[in-house]
Amino acid sequence: MVRSAQTALDRDHSEDTELARRCAARDRDAIRHVMAANNQRLYRAAWSVLKNKPDAEEAVQAAYLSAFANMGSYEGRSSLTTWLTRIVLNEALGRHRAEQVRRKSLEQRGVSMLDDYRGALMRGSDSDAPDVAVAREQIRKMIEQAVSSLPEGFRTVFVLRDIEGLSGEETAQILDLPLATVKTRLFRGRKRLQELLAPEVKAVLTGTFPFAGVQCAEMTERVLKAL
Numbered sequence: 001m002v003r004s005a006q007t008a009l010d011r012d013h014s015e016d017t018e019l020a021r022r023c024a025a026r027d028r029d030a031i032r033h034v035m036a037a038n039n040q041r042l043y044r045a046a047w048s049v050l051k052n053k054p055d056a057e058e059a060v061q062a063a064y065l066s067a068f069a070n071m072g073s074y075e076g077r078s079s080l081t082t083w084l085t086r087i088v089l090n091e092a093l094g095r096h097r098a099e100q101v102r103r104k105s106l107e108q109r110g111v112s113m114l115d116d117y118r119g120a121l122m123r124g125s126d127s128d129a130p131d132v133a134v135a136r137e138q139i140r141k142m143i144e145q146a147v148s149s150l151p152e153g154f155r156t157v158f159v160l161r162d163i164e165g166l167s168g169e170e171t172a173q174i175l176d177l178p179l180a181t182v183k184t185r186l187f188r189g190r191k192r193l194q195e196l197l198a199p200e201v202k203a204v205l206t207g208t209f210p211f212a213g214v215q216c217a218e219m220t221e222r223v224l225k226a227l
Contacts, residue, residue, distance in 0.1 A: 016080035024071035031068065038081055041164050042088045048159035049092035051148045059095055063088035078173060085174050089156070146196040154189035161186050 022030035042063065046056035067087050074083055147155060160171045161182070168186075172179045 013076040013079055017074070017076040020071050020074040020076075020080055023068055034080065034084075035064065038084055041081065042084060044159050044163055045085050045156070046088050046092040048147075048156040049089065049096050049152065051155075055095065056092070059092045060088055063091040066091070082170060082174055085160075089174065142197060146193050149196065150189050150192060154185050154192065157182055157185040158189040158193070162190070 019030055019034060023034055039060070042060045043056055046059040046063075047053065050056050050059060063084070067084055074080065147158060150158060156175065157171060160166045160174065161168065166174070168179050168182050171177075172182045175182070
């Protein structure tokens with residue numbers, strides 16, 4: 001018998017409830033456990049709204065402080081991760097709205113506001129091969145820029161679904177949207193990213209892993225010698 005998605009979402013969260021109780025009691029081990037398990041997801045959720053690494057980090061920190069201060073209100077109706085994600089998204093959205101008001105005020109006074117490109121969405125370990133490392137970093141930056149350019153609704157859905165790996169049902173619950181809306185936004189976001197990235201990735205890959213200079217000459221000599 002196939003269990004419905006809603007039944008899965010409404011599963012017993014007794015373990016999360018106990019963990020929340022320990023966090024409310026300021027159990028440092030429990031707090032560390034919650035943060036270690038959720039830091040990346042919450043950061044990415046905040047980034048999807050703010051598009052800025054330092055601002056996203058500040059939003060996550062503020063959300064954690066609020067969550068731990070109000071941990072006693074957690075009732076286990078959803079997973080603790082879902083509960084925390086809602087809090088950080090609300091925090092990020094509040095900061096985003098405040099920033100929009102501030103920018104509008106400054107623009108009315110003729111002040112030009114420009115965002116600096118800061119940080120990468122995901123950073124992995126560097127490769128020993130310079131060409132591989134350079135190509136990877138170029139592609140990371142292009143992906144982040146492309147995701148940043150998506151409309152806010154598409155961007156947050158894309159980050160939660162395709163980067164964080166949440167189900168459509170979980171994403172709908174977190175964002176308080178109909179599942180159909182989540183599916184539509186994800187489809188349109190993916191299509192837009194393909195359009196944005198296709199020519200850029202092709203251009204980068206064309207110049208990636210060059211085989212010229214000394215390497216090319218040595219290969220030529222080896223072939224000639226074998227002949």
